[in-house]
Amino acid sequence: MCPRTSHQFEDIRKEKRHLILESALVIFAKKGYHGASISIIASEAGISKGLIYNYFKSKEDILKETLIGGFEHIFQHYRFDPQTFTPKEFVNLIELTFDLLEKDHSHWKIYFSVLMQTEVMEIIQDKLMDILFPIIEDFKAYFKKLGYEKPLEEARFFGAIIDGLSLSYITDPENFPKEYCINRLKSIYNLPL
Amino acid sequence: MCPRTSHQFEDIRKEKRHLILESALVIFAKKGYHGASISIIASEAGISKGLIYNYFKSKEDILKETLIGGFEHIFQHYRFDPQTFTPKEFVNLIELTFDLLEKDHSHWKIYFSVLMQTEVMEIIQDKLMDILFPIIEDFKAYFKKLGYEKPLEEARFFGAIIDGLSLSYITDPENFPKEYCINRLKSIYNLPL
Amino acid sequence: MCPRTSHQFEDIRKEKRHLILESALVIFAKKGYHGASISIIASEAGISKGLIYNYFKSKEDILKETLIGGFEHIFQHYRFDPQTFTPKEFVNLIELTFDLLEKDHSHWKIYFSVLMQTEVMEIIQDKLMDILFPIIEDFKAYFKKLGYEKPLEEARFFGAIIDGLSLSYITDPENFPKEYCINRLKSIYNLPL
Amino acid sequence: MCPRTSHQFEDIRKEKRHLILESALVIFAKKGYHGASISIIASEAGISKGLIYNYFKSKEDILKETLIGGFEHIFQHYRFDPQTFTPKEFVNLIELTFDLLEKDHSHWKIYFSVLMQTEVMEIIQDKLMDILFPIIEDFKAYFKKLGYEKPLEEARFFGAIIDGLSLSYITDPENFPKEYCINRLKSIYNLPL
DNA sequence: GATGAATGAGAGTTCATTCAT
DNA sequence: CATGAATGAACTCTCATTCAT
Numbered sequence A, B, C, D: 001m002c003p004r005t006s007h008q009f010e011d012i013r014k015e016k017r018h019l020i021l022e023s024a025l026v027i028f029a030k031k032g033y034h035g036a037s038i039s040i041i042a043s044e045a046g047i048s049k050g051l052i053y054n055y056f057k058s059k060e061d062i063l064k065e066t067l068i069g070g071f072e073h074i075f076q077h078y079r080f081d082p083q084t085f086t087p088k089e090f091v092n093l094i095e096l097t098f099d100l101l102e103k104d105h106s107h108w109k110i111y112f113s114v115l116m117q118t119e120v121m122e123i124i125q126d127k128l129m130d131i132l133f134p135i136i137e138d139f140k141a142y143f144k145k146l147g148y149e150k151p152l153e154e155a156r157f158f159g160a161i162i163d164g165l166s167l168s169y170i171t172d173p174e175n176f177p178k179e180y181c182i183n184r185l186k187s188i189y190n191l192p193l
Numbered sequence E: 001g002a003t004g005a006a007t008g009a010g011a012g013t014t015c016a017t018t019c020a021t
Numbered sequence F: 001c002a003t004g005a006a007t008g009a010a011c012t013c014t015c016a017t018t019c020a021t
Helices: A009-035 A038-045 A049-055 A059-078 A087-103 A105-115 A118-145 A151-171 A178-188 B006-035 B038-045 B049-055 B059-078 B087-103 B105-115 B118-145 B151-171 B178-188 C006-035 C038-045 C049-055 C059-078 C087-103 C105-116 C118-145 C151-171 C178-188 D009-035 D038-045 D049-055 D059-078 D087-103 D105-115 D118-145 D151-171 D178-188
Strands: none
Touching: A009 A038, A009 A049, A009 A059, A009 A105, A009 B006, A009 B118, A038 A049, A059 A087, A059 A105, A059 A118, A087 A105, A087 A151, A087 A178, A105 A118, A105 A151, A105 B105, A105 B151, A118 A151, A118 B006, A151 A178, A151 B105, A151 B151, A151 B178, A178 B151, B006 B038, B006 B049, B006 B059, B006 B105, B038 B049, B059 B087, B059 B105, B059 B118, B087 B105, B087 B151, B087 B178, B105 B118, B105 B151, B118 B151, B151 B178, C006 C038, C006 C049, C006 C059, C006 C105, C006 D009, C006 D118, C038 C049, C059 C087, C059 C105, C059 C118, C087 C105, C087 C151, C087 C178, C105 C118, C105 C151, C105 D105, C105 D151, C118 C151, C118 D009, C151 C178, C151 D105, C151 D151, C151 D178, C178 D151, D009 D038, D009 D049, D009 D059, D009 D105, D038 D049, D059 D087, D059 D105, D059 D118, D087 D105, D087 D151, D087 D178, D105 D118, D105 D151, D118 D151, D151 D178
């Protein structure tokens, strides 16, 4: 009855693991790291508390995996080849950002949430840097190609603005002037309407 | 021999209360609301756990007082008369922001931290709105005077940028291109160098 | 290897819940509500403090369950049909009372203890009234049938006497003149010896 | 200014001590021993917490003194000379009981409250016995003179009834049928109306 | 005699984690 | 693989008691 005879353990494991991470993300985003309990995550996932420890060795471990997955998910959209990157694509990237904010609300919320908590940052900052650094490099190269005198600084400036707008959107989506901000960004960077 | 005078007691209370709030600010900024324990705040202040409850009725009360004090402290600098506000003063305001970020690191950090934690936001959001709303109104009036077609939206856009730059500074002060960003803001708003 | 069946879990829960209530009853009876600590109840039950909260949501909850269970247990014996109630049965009821006092010492002790503590009374007084009221009504009807002019007052008088004798028994069982008191009650109510 | 020059320390001490005991009695009766805090007692007395420890060495000490004083206060009325005790005086004693219940509600409430808490009882039970025993002896002698075959048992029976009626009155004074119960007692003991 | 700031032990409660099944 | 009963450390908070003034 009880012992599985199936040979597809691997698939089951992968799926369950994913399910747990998804559930954890939702709860972390809603309650923050400390406010999220393993019990709630388990019941969100529809499994028992104990089973979670079959897949992750600690709550911190779940957070780390959740974050890394989330960051990769978000920031994969910001990779491009600076040499062939066009203004049109730049516009698309900006517009994409706000689409993602809507679709992946939890991922973004947790991203900002984590930026603010020293202890949590320490857990994942190396990994986060691994993800962000190449993106900054891409933008630096792109701005350099465009003739900016200080391309690294401009890349950071641009990144900060995107963060600020995203934060503002996350905090109060209903009152955020999305179209207006997109147009302002276009005008700042002389992009095609 | 004789009882302390009530004046002496008042002094002690005022000082200790301030000490506790200062210590709480540091710990909240470092660990977030849930991560900060009364024990740690007490030991940061060099007093016993119990004493804290002689001054505040709950942890939430400490947070509230900390935040309200902090927000008032930070945002008092952003009040101005839109009718007489000059570009030179606008420049000063921008430069002031980065000075404040340096000087009041903890206050700002906790400000952003709180924006991200739903539960904490609920505790103080009314008070925060009371503080932020008039500032947005001032900027709206100012931008309207400058001829912006959508002054409210511009005020929000500007606020989001300031938040983004501040967040970026807070997260990694050493690599933040402060001068560059100030100059970029000046150019975006056609301000005098 | 295999998970426990839900039937097994149910058994464990039922037993442990019962164990906790039994232990709580003993401690409440000995120390009163405020004097009884969760720690002591847990150690009386031979379990950890934490486990108690797996079964009850608060100390007050434990008290409520303890009391309601106890009161129902005690007072179920005092329900009868006033129309068919005989003097012989009345005698039995009186004798039963003292038997119960011996057997359910803790239940009775806590009953009296609770009567005296305003705060505790507030917690369960509605429930207690639900239990006691019909009993008083039964006695009222019975005394009315017997021809008492003020049956409600007599019911209260009788109840008070039973309480007084019980209290006296509980306080010092060894010196309580049980047989004598039973006979005195019989004579007061003209009951058969 | 501060050091008293007066020589009437003794009077001040006696008065203050009495004030503290009065206040403690009120609070103990309202909240029970554990529920009553030194702070509340102090503020009921209009003095500082610290001062209480100038007069009593512990909270338990206050309770003990409160109780002994209270019991002496209550039970002084029940001393009489069995040889000269008349039925008329017996009636008076019964009626007095209910008067006292009204006037000294707190004393009585705490008396019953204490009877139920083993730990508290242990603190004062010797003293209480010293007070109660001679009263029981008096009633025993009186009932013996009246011709009761088992005067000690009757004394205990009578005491229990008084306790029961008192308890009933204390618990719910408004619905207690005072006159009815007095008359019933008179009829049971063949006393003049 | 009198104050209340200060302490520290212990209260009720939560929760990450373990483990027998 | 899966369960949830069980633990224990740490949490927020209370309060009897002490002590400098």
